[in-house]
Amino acid sequence: MSDQAASLLDYYRKNHFNPVPIDLATPEALASHAAKRRNLYSGHLGIPLGLLSGQKVLEFGCNSGENAVVLALCGAELTLVEPNEQVHQRLRDVFEVFGLTGRLAEVSSLGIDDFPEDGKFNLVLAEGFLFTLPNKAELAAKICRLLAPGGIGVISFNCRFGGLIELHKRLALYRACELSGAGFRSEESLAIAQELFGEAFGRIKASRPFAAWWKDLLVNPFYADRYLWSYGELLPVIESAGAEFLSTSPRWFAEEAMRWYKDVPAPGGRNAAVLEQWRGRLGSMLTGKPARPGFEADGAAGPEVVAGLEELALAISDYTDGVRGLEAVALRGPLAEWLAAARDENLAGLAACLKAVHEALPLEDAGAFRAAVKAGGLADLWGSAYHYLSFSRGDGLL
Ligand SMILES: C[S@@+](CC[C@H](N)C(=O)[O-])C[C@H]1O[C@@H](n2cnc3c(N)ncnc32)[C@H](O)[C@@H]1O
Known part of the structure; x- marks a missing residue:
C-alpha cells in the first residue's frame, strides 16, 4: 500500500476502499443509520429536518450517498459533489433502491475547489475531508458564501485537542x-x-x-x-465570511439553550462566546466525557x-x-x-x-x-x- 498519496482523494482511489462503508441493506440497518443521522443533524447540529422538504441541499464529499439518503427521505432536493467516481454507481444504486432518484438534482464529479459559486443552498455540508485540503480555511469561507439567507453550513474536522x-x-x-x-x-x-x-x-x-x-x-x-483543526482557528474564519456559530457535535456549548429566549446575544456574540469558552471545556474534549459534578474546573x-x-x-x-x-x-x-x-x-x-x-x-x-x-x-x-x-x-x- 502506498503512502505517497497527494490528497485524501488519491489515498481512497489508490487503495480502492470505501472509507465509510455504511450498510443500508435491511430495514433495520436503514432505521439504525437514520436514527444516528437524525440525532447528529437535528439533535446536535440544530438542522430542522421537518422543514427540509423542497429545500436545496448541497453535500460535498458525500461518498456513496448513504448520509444524503437520510436528507432525501426528509424531502430535500440534493446536489451531491463527489470527485471519487469509483463510488458514483453505488450512490445511484442506493438512491434507486429507496425510490429517491427524483430527489437528485445533480451528481457532480468536481472537487469542492472547482465547484461553481453561482447557486445558493439552504444547507451545505462538507463532512470527513475538508480539513485534509491545503486551503481548508478558504474552503470553509466558500461554504459560507454558498449559503442562502438563513441557510446552515456544516463542517466536520479532526480536533487537535479531542484527538x-x-x-x-x-x-x-x-x-x-x-x-x-x-x-x-x-x-x-x-x-x-x-x-x-x-x-x-x-x-x-x-x-x-x-x-x-x-x-x-x-x-x-x-x-x-x-490536517488537524480547532474551534480557535475555525470560528474567526466563519465570522469573517459572515456566518455565525449555531452548534457543535458533541454539543460543547449549550448554555444559551438554558437562557430566557429574550436574552439574545449581540450580533457576533455567539462566535465570541465560544472563543472565550472553549478552553473551559478542554478536559472534556480530551477525555470525550463530561467532568464529574464539582470537578468541572x-x-x-x-x-x-x-x-x-x-x-x-x-x-x-x-x-x-x-x-x-x-x-x-x-x-x-x-x-x-x-x-x-x-x-x-x-x-x-x-x-x-x-x-x-x-x-x-x-x-x-x-x-x-x-x-x-x-x-x-x-x-x-x-x-x-x-x-x-x-x-x-x-x-x-x-
Ligand atoms: C472520509 S469520506 C467521508 C464521506 C462522508 N461525507 C461521511 O462523512 O461519511 C471523505 C469523502 O470526501 C471526498 N473528497 C475528498 N477530497 C474531496 C474534495 N476536494 N472535494 C469533495 N470531496 C472530496 C472523498 O472522495 C470521500 O468520499
Missing part, C-alpha cells in the same frame, strides 16, 4: 511497528493494531469494520498535525497548557511521519503538571494512561512495549477526535 488519545494510539502503533520491524502501513501493522486495540473497538458502536478504522485513522497519512486550561498540547500533537505527528525522532515526543512542562493535578476521575484516568504510554516508549523489547500499552488502558479511551461545527448565515430579514 490526543487517537494520536497516542497512532504513536503506540508506530512505535510497536518500529520495534517489530513492521511497515507502519503493512498487513503486519493491522495485526499489531488488532492486538492492541481490536477488542476495545469491538465494544463501541462503530459503523465500520476495524480494518477501515485502522486505514482511515491510525495509519492514514492525512491524520497529521497540519479541573478541565479548564490556561494558554500554556494549550500550547503544550499543540507541541505534543506536532511532535507525535512528526515522529509518526518519520520527520523527527522519538526523543521529540515528551509529556512535560505545564501540560504534564496540569494533567498530574487532575482530580476529575476521567481526566485523572487519562493522565495515568498517557503517563504509562510515555514511560513505555523507551522500551526496546516489542512484546514488553505492547504489554505495557495494553496494561495502560489506552485502547478503551476514545476522547473526542472528530467534531462537527454548524453555522448559519443571517436571514436577511433585518
Whole structure:
C-alpha cells in the first residue's frame, strides 16, 4: 500500500476502499443509520429536518450517498459533489433502491475547489475531508458564501485537542511497528493494531469494520498535525465570511439553550462566546466525557497548557511521519503538571494512561512495549477526535 498519496482523494482511489462503508441493506440497518443521522443533524447540529422538504441541499464529499439518503427521505432536493467516481454507481444504486432518484438534482464529479459559486443552498455540508485540503480555511469561507439567507453550513474536522488519545494510539502503533520491524502501513501493522486495540473497538458502536478504522485513522497519512483543526482557528474564519456559530457535535456549548429566549446575544456574540469558552471545556474534549459534578474546573486550561498540547500533537505527528525522532515526543512542562493535578476521575484516568504510554516508549523489547500499552488502558479511551461545527448565515430579514 502506498503512502505517497497527494490528497485524501488519491489515498481512497489508490487503495480502492470505501472509507465509510455504511450498510443500508435491511430495514433495520436503514432505521439504525437514520436514527444516528437524525440525532447528529437535528439533535446536535440544530438542522430542522421537518422543514427540509423542497429545500436545496448541497453535500460535498458525500461518498456513496448513504448520509444524503437520510436528507432525501426528509424531502430535500440534493446536489451531491463527489470527485471519487469509483463510488458514483453505488450512490445511484442506493438512491434507486429507496425510490429517491427524483430527489437528485445533480451528481457532480468536481472537487469542492472547482465547484461553481453561482447557486445558493439552504444547507451545505462538507463532512470527513475538508480539513485534509491545503486551503481548508478558504474552503470553509466558500461554504459560507454558498449559503442562502438563513441557510446552515456544516463542517466536520479532526480536533487537535479531542484527538490526543487517537494520536497516542497512532504513536503506540508506530512505535510497536518500529520495534517489530513492521511497515507502519503493512498487513503486519493491522495485526499489531488488532492486538492492541481490536477488542476495545469491538465494544463501541462503530459503523465500520476495524480494518477501515485502522486505514482511515491510525495509519492514514492525512491524520497529521497540519490536517488537524480547532474551534480557535475555525470560528474567526466563519465570522469573517459572515456566518455565525449555531452548534457543535458533541454539543460543547449549550448554555444559551438554558437562557430566557429574550436574552439574545449581540450580533457576533455567539462566535465570541465560544472563543472565550472553549478552553473551559478542554478536559472534556480530551477525555470525550463530561467532568464529574464539582470537578468541572479541573478541565479548564490556561494558554500554556494549550500550547503544550499543540507541541505534543506536532511532535507525535512528526515522529509518526518519520520527520523527527522519538526523543521529540515528551509529556512535560505545564501540560504534564496540569494533567498530574487532575482530580476529575476521567481526566485523572487519562493522565495515568498517557503517563504509562510515555514511560513505555523507551522500551526496546516489542512484546514488553505492547504489554505495557495494553496494561495502560489506552485502547478503551476514545476522547473526542472528530467534531462537527454548524453555522448559519443571517436571514436577511433585518
Ligand atoms: C472520509 S469520506 C467521508 C464521506 C462522508 N461525507 C461521511 O462523512 O461519511 C471523505 C469523502 O470526501 C471526498 N473528497 C475528498 N477530497 C474531496 C474534495 N476536494 N472535494 C469533495 N470531496 C472530496 C472523498 O472522495 C470521500 O468520499
